[in-house]
Amino acid sequence: MRIQVKGGVWKNSEDEVLKAAVMKYGLNNWSRVASLLVRKSSKQCKARWYEWLSPYVRKTEWTREEEEKLLHLAKLFPTQWRTIGPLVGRTAYQCLEHYERLLDKAQGRENEDGYDPRKLKPGEIDPFPETKPSMADPVDMDDDEKEMLAEARARLANTQGKKAKRKAREKMLEHTRRLAGLQKRRELLAAGITTGMPRLKKIRIDYEKEVPLEQKPPVGFYPVGEDEKPEVDVATANAGLVQLEAQRRDDEMAKFKKDDLRKLKRLQEENLPAALEIFEKHNPFSQMKRSKLLLPEPQIADDEMVEIVKMGVNVSNITAGLDDSATVSSFVPPRTPLKGDAIMTQARNAAILGSMQTPLEGGTNPMLSEPGTPMGAARTPNVIGQIWGSTPFGAQNSISGTPFRGTPFRDNESVATDMDPIGAKARLDMAKLHVRASIANLPAPTSEIEIDLPSVVLPENKTDEEVDKGAIKQVKSSAIELNLPRPFIFSSIVIENQYDRNSNPEAFIIEQEINNEMFKLLANDSITYPQKGAVPAQEVPDLDDFDPEIKEKAKELLQSEHKRVYEYQLQNGLSIELSIDQWMESYSSIIYSTNQKKYCFDQSILEQERLDSRKLYCSRLLKHVKIASHRCTQLEKRYLVYTRGYKAKVEELETAIDNLHNNLADLKRKIELVSGDRDIHFAEVVKKRELNKLESEEEFHAHLQAKYRLLKCL
Incomplete structure (x- = not known):
């Protein structure tokens, strides 16, 4: 009978079945999960999930912080890998394996894989197959595996x-x-x-008239009356919970913070310097206290300095042996040595402690390295003190120690060698001290000589900057001074002579010299004052340095010639407008040739070449139009950005003004109506008063008439 032992290497198919089973049955039903896998037990399935398949298992490279934490926890919890694993963020087997790898690396046993007793030998069974990658599935599976997959597919x-x-x-x-x-x-x-249909009569509870499921208490010895109704406080009857409770601290702070931000924003708009002062006042970096400067002790005492001054140094030999290049002084403090690898140091200490024998055998304790940086601030070493005791200075010092060897910063400078231990710069400094001390020890003067110099007022000389500015201004051409347009591509400049060599050789030579000088000036301007995006000349031309008097005479000749030509044009009826028209006609006859790569006259090129030139000109115009339109669009957008707020304000003000005008018109209309009513009312009052007077007069007159009649009858 074949006995099948569960376990062994995990296959890819088994891993996939385990993942699907965990998704269905969860992480607390491993017996049901293991029932889907024929060759694995529930304990092995659980270990496989938590050691390899779980998404929380980190399979990335170990970082330096994780290694330091692992070594530190291995000291605190020795052999307690189940406790160390969650603290590091790895599995227990990963921590154990990496810890052993660090110990091997510290002991220098990285390449001894063949002699490692922890490696599996042929025929041995892996005790931890759950922590290893899965094995690929074979092309032809066994019947047991096929049956297992079919059952798992059906159950899942x-x-x-x-x-x-x-x-x-x-x-x-x-x-x-x-x-x-x-x-x-x-x-x-x-x-x-x-x-x-039979309807069951359900007993329903009227929640408005009775209390549901009420159980009345039994009657006691004393009679109990009806419940007294509590008096309602009118002040708190309609009060909410927010009004009854006190204001929350966080709400109050949020309100204060909002008010502070609003005030600060308003202050930024009205008074920016004051806002900046507030920012600087509450800036934690500006209030940070500087750490105390820790300087080393003086490296040379007073008696040492006096001894150096009195020392005999051959100044001529020192200065003759120095070259022009500056040397690095050996008195420069050496750099702080690089810190060793703390991880390797801790791993090496752990390996030494692990290989230590029992204390009962006796012997000395192993020497452990210090992994961390020693406590206290690092001070600058006293290099001069080391040189003073170890380097021979001359013939006066007969006892000398081991020469101090310094490392040069550059290979081509001999700062400290076997022949010159302290370096050339240090010897030069000592020579300067010796010379300064010798001058100070000179005897006092015995006689004094006084010289009276004549008081001659020398003319003030111009400074070098003024001279340079004047020279630069004189070198500038008229095109640069007047900021005239210049060609962008210097190689495309072609200056043609307008005279014929055979018909007028003298004018041809003069014109050629003028063109050559103008070509040199253009080349010099393209190199000395380059334009943005332009292609300057390849070589710097050799300009002739003329005397300023000659230049002034040339200017005068040009001005006189210009005046003479102008007078000749006025006498012959040649106006400036005619000259401009002739110039524009000549300018319009010049066209750029795409084949010859230069500007030519329109009559000297073929029709196809002229057509290509026009196409090139149109394409360039279109390009410039696109650039200009794009720039106009950007300017319009910027204009809208800048003026949108003002437009809104103007519209608001216009609306307000219209409303004010309408209100004013309404008020005027109301005033007119009220004034009319007032006049009518006043007229009625006057009329009523007059009528009352009239009635009183009529009554009085009637009374008098009656009295008169009575008296007349008597």
Whole structure:
């Protein structure tokens, strides 16, 4: 009978089945998960998941911080890898394996793979197959594996369990029973028999009139009256919870912070310097206190300095042996030595402690290296003190120690060698001290000589800057001074002579010299004052340095010739407008030749070449138009950005002004109406007053008439 032992190397198919089973059954039902895998137990499935397949398992390279943490925790918790693993963020096996690798690296046993007893030999079984990568599936699987995959596929595809099936079956039976009852009632109704469905009378609770499920307490010895109604406080009757409770601290701070931000923003708009002062006041970096400067002790005492001054040094030999290049002084403090690898140091210490024998055998304790930086601030070493005691200075010092060897910063400078231990710069400094001390020890003067110099006022000389500025200004051509347009591509400049060599040789030679000088000036300007995006000349021309008097005479000749030509044009009726028209006509006849790569007259080129030149000119114009339109678009956008707010303000002000005008018109209309009503009312009052006076007068007159009649009758 074949006995099958569960375990062994994990295959890719088994890993996939395990992942799918975990997705369905979860991480607390490993026995059911293991039932899908024939060759693995529940314990092995759980170990495989937590040691390799879990997404929380980190398989990246170890960082320096993780290695330092691993070595530190290995000291605190020796052999407790299950405790160290979660603290480092790795599995226990990963921590153990990397710790052993660090120990091997510290002991220099990285390449001794063949003699490592921890390696598996042929025929041995891996005790931890769950921590190794999966093995690829064979092309032809065994029948057991195929059966396992088929069963797993069938079980994992069944998403409904026994309870779900029972519920679905009961629901279907209830639906069938309801349909049968409905069919029976329809048949009875068709036969003339009406049967009503039995309705159960449910006892309902009126929640408005009674208390649901109320249990009254039993009657006691003393009578109990009705509950007294509490008096309602009108002040707090309609108060909310926010009003009753105190204001929260965080809400109050948020309100204060919002007010501070609003005030600070307003201050930035109105007074920017004050806002900057507030920022600087509350800036933590500006208030940071500087650390105390820690300087080394003086390297040379007073008696040492006096001894150096009194020392005999051959100054001529020192200065003759120096070259022009500056040498690096050996008195420069050496750089701080590089810190060793702390991880390797800790691993080496752990390996030494692990290989140490029992204390019962006796012997000395192993020497452990210090992994960290020693406490205290590093001070600058006293290099001069080392040189003073180790380097011979001359014949006066007969006892000398081992010469101090310094490392030069550059290979081509001999700062400190066997022949000159302290370096040339240090010897030169000592020579300067010796010369300064010798001058100070000179005897005092015995006689004094006084010389009276004549007081001659020398003319003030111009400074070098003024001379250079004047020279630069004189070198500038008229095109640069007047900021005239210049050609961008110097190689495309072609200056043609307008005279014929045979017909007028003298004018041809003069014109040629003028053109050559103008060509040199253009080349010099293109190199000395380059334009942005232009192609300057390849070589710097050799300009002739003329005397300023000759230049002034040439200017005078040009001005006189210009004046003479102008007078000749006025006498012969040649106006400036005619000259401009002739110039524009000549200018329009010049065209750029694409084949010859230069400007030529329109009549001297072929029709096809002229057409190509026009096309090139049109393409360049289109390019310039696009650039100009793009720039105009950008300017319009910028203009809109700058003026959008002002336009909105103008519209608001216009609306406000219109409203004010309308209000003013309404007020004027109301004033007119009120003034009219006032006039009418005033007229009525006056009329009423006059009528009252009239009535009183009539009554008085009637009274007098009656009295008169009475008196007349008597």
